[in-house]
Amino acid sequence: MYDSHKPHPLLAQVPLTVSPFISLPSAVTLPYTYKSVPSTLPPSVTFDPSDPDAKSRYVVSASGGHSAHPEEILASCQSLEDHLKKMQADAEATIKEWEESVKQRELAEKRRVAPGWLDREEKLLQPNQASSSRGPSRQSQQPSLLDSQSTDQSTSRTPAMQPRDEGEELDRAFGGLNVK
Template sequence: MHDERSHPLLQQTPLSVNPFIDLPKPPTLPHNYASLPSTLPPSSLSAPPAASNPELPAYVTSSSGFAAHPATIIAQNKALLEQLKKQRTEAEKKVKDWEQSIADRELAEKRRKAPGWLDSEQHLLQPAKKAEPEEQMNLMDEPEPVVMEENKKRERTAQDLGAAMDRAFGRSEMG
């Protein structure tokens, strides 16, 4: 048999009101309060399958109509990240190749200007010496007839050039 009254020990303790304790009061509801619906919407785990992955339910949806499972979205993001990494490494390789081609062109230009300078560790350029020391002649010691022949050739070339100019433009008299 169960008695609805309080416990006998509690009946023996006197009650006193403590002024420092505030008992909870019911909250005041705002004027636009709407109660919860009595039925819950259907579970998103039983959503229809997505077109991108028919094995998994598409419970992540957007306002544009896109729907997919989180695993599908994660896989797409990983694939995109891999593609971006691949493009970055290819771009870095292209830039490195471009910089190397510039350096190679500059080196080729320097080698063209000073052949032998950059090809060896020896950086003191000296003229090549002849193996057989023949009778060395100074340019100033050339025989006179050779110099005179060269002067005649120059005069003939100048006259030929003047004649060609006269034929092309007509003869002009000065004076």
């Protein structure tokens, strides 16, 4: 066993010298206004003894007018995020409804112009012969101008067009040059 009051035999052989460059610490003098720290801490200012189940609101705003618990702040941020996501989903749904209504209006306009074109797989339109309610006899109907094969200009209802000769028109306007 080693006695703690006696120096160690090896250390006792080392001579000690005092260095002029090392100064030993001196005792600190306390000011007159010094108060000792109490041995017990005072009760917490964030804890409400009247409501022990309430969480302490120790996050205080810069103005000091509002305080909250971090869980309350996280809950309000989560509710704000949920609200923003719902608003974004509603806005996207509104835009999709609007785009669909525009497509439906364009489709209705195309169907008005070419009925039946968009409703079938085959894309060949064939005119249907309009059937008369009087019967299939064509002799009672007047022939169409497009169906007539008449070459007589007097029986035609439209004026006949005569072929134009630009050379003759120029000769009439400026006189003939008699070039042969």
